[in-house]
Amino acid sequence: MAQEPVKIPQATARRLPLYYRFLNNLHSQGKQRVSSAELSEAVKVDSATIRRDFSYFGALGKKGYGYNVNYLLGFFRKTLDQDELTKVALIGVGNLGTAFLNYNFLKNNNTKIEIGFDVDESKVGTTIGDVPIYHMDELQEKLVEQGITVAILTVPAPVAQPITDSLVEANIKGLLNFTPARLNVPKTIRVHHIDLAVELQSFVYFLKHYPITEKELI
Amino acid sequence: MAQEPVKIPQATARRLPLYYRFLNNLHSQGKQRVSSAELSEAVKVDSATIRRDFSYFGALGKKGYGYNVNYLLGFFRKTLDQDELTKVALIGVGNLGTAFLNYNFLKNNNTKIEIGFDVDESKVGTTIGDVPIYHMDELQEKLVEQGITVAILTVPAPVAQPITDSLVEANIKGLLNFTPARLNVPKTIRVHHIDLAVELQSFVYFLKHYPITEKELI
DNA sequence: AAATCTTTGTGATATAGTTAACAAAACGTC
DNA sequence: GACGTTTTGTTAACTATATCACAAAGATTT
Structure with missing residues (x-):
């Protein structure tokens, strides 16, 4: 590389x-x-x-x-490794997860969501925007099989930690966490945290407390 | 205040x-x-x-x-103004928008999505997670009427700028932009940008190019 | 080909954010 | 109430990021 x-x-x-x-x-x-x-x-x-x-x-x-x-x-x-495809798994196919599936990342980039997981039987077995959805029980098996080491976590907060533990066992290397939970993982695993509620709340705080300054108006 | x-x-x-x-x-x-x-x-x-x-x-x-x-x-x-409710509008009720609607911000906080807008007739007139959805044509009228000055933008990229122009006319003060478009707005308006594709891509770039250092492992 | 204009690449400076380290204060125990 | 322990609050050092400002290089015009 x-x-x-x-x-x-x-x-x-x-x-x-x-x-x-x-x-x-x-x-x-x-x-x-x-x-x-x-x-x-x-x-x-x-x-x-x-x-x-x-x-x-x-x-x-x-x-x-x-x-x-x-x-x-x-x-x-x-430079951005456009020629080497990075395969990503999406864990949790709710509204936020589906938003990711419908976003065609390949257009500009070689990051691709290859597989999705959910517990909802009505979703398991379908494909959304070309991505097959499997049952959460098959998580470890499928990830190891396909050599996927990056995951997007869009599951309900209460199951975030147990599912993360399972991902760690499946040898994941990076985790993009959209749940409010702060995850415990071994130090060798990178976690990046995006919390929509915090984003909205701190934005509102900003609007209230940081009026636009003279300097910014120039 | x-x-x-x-x-x-x-x-x-x-x-x-x-x-x-x-x-x-x-x-x-x-x-x-x-x-x-x-x-x-x-x-x-x-x-x-x-x-x-x-x-x-x-x-x-x-x-x-x-x-x-x-x-x-x-x-x-x-300090976080928990007692003064900030009313927020959600523009675009797709998957990402719906994810916001189902998130109960009020639980911990006084930021509340009060109203949603979409062009899809099957959504207009319904309520999702307690929030009424109106047609995009009513945007300005409703926002002015309810004195809402903060909006979350979750619409398709091609319509992001025209809808933003409309929001500016409706006297919006802050805009949390989830579309990939970089919006042109008057300098008095705060825009905060969260681009899910960029987040994923730069995370993948990080994983590839920034191996975890000795120091981080201690 | 000289004169003028444009725009980069970067040294220097300014601004922002993080963290180590520790004195001082208060806790809790004997 | 004396004494060892805990934990804050903050100074100082460090690290990271952004921006100014301008010489140098090359483009463009006449």
Whole structure:
């Protein structure tokens, strides 16, 4: 697996998929070149931040010209491992889970939800947006069989920890947790936490307590 | 509206709803006191960070004892404006939107989704999880009428910008955007962006490129 | 081909967030 | 009530991120 010469900052890594998507848009619009200022307008990230982000990968642009869309796109395709498919399992096919299944990640990217699990017998055996749904009892067997090591957890909070324990046994490496539970896992497993309730609540807190400042209005 | 004596850091503000939820858990378990170390274990936030976060609000704990659960809970209830209900509109009642509707935010908090909008005639006129669904055509009228100034945007990407323009006209103040579109809004409006595809993609990038370090394993 | 314009890449600086470490305070026990 | 223990609150150090500002390079125009 090709590794960047220098570790890029996490904040930069988080913006890469965003850049990649917008470069795709530009490409399909037939645009040949783009400046950091234009890109900034589109993705709402400061242009200096964009230039700095790109610079971690070397000198990708040309002074007085900007960036060549095709070249940049090709570069990011390689960098984001567009050629190596990452298979993901979706655990829990409720409303949130179904939202994921209907999102066609493959369009821009090689991350693919390969399989879903639920306890609801009316869902087991069906396919949703091309993804087959199995019973939760088959979790370990199927994951091991298909060598899947990344999972999205969208189950009810009370069963989050027991199901996580089962995922750990199935040798999972990364877990994107959408439940409110804070999961206990061995240290070798990466868990990323997105809590919709917390997101909404802290957003509301922000609105109330952080009025927009003079500086922001300029 | 009561304002904190000192502006607390954004990072702290984002953790408050999390603390609040866990304090509620402790309270319903009948726990009287808790130390920053215990809380750290539960919410997976460094104990020094927790103590620092709490300290922005004054000396809430007692040395050699920890924090009194009831007192802390009461304090946070006030601080997070638990008593002043914030009404939120949900724009787009697809799978993701429905996931929000079925989430009972009121349980721990006074943020409430009051109304939903969709173009699907089979949804218009129904209620989902207690929330009435109206047609998108009635957006401006209903929002102004009910004085709602916060919206969650869960519509298909191509209609995100036109609907946003309509929300701006309806005098919205904050927008929690779950679509991949980067929205253009006047500077006086706060937009917070959560892009599920980007979250998944950057998580996968992390797993591939940021192996767990020695330090993290200790 | 000279002059002007554009835009990168980056040093320097500013801002934000985390964590180690420990004195001081209060607890709990004997 | 003296003494060892616990745990806070905070100073200082560290780490991470964002942004300013500008020289240098190259593009574009005349």
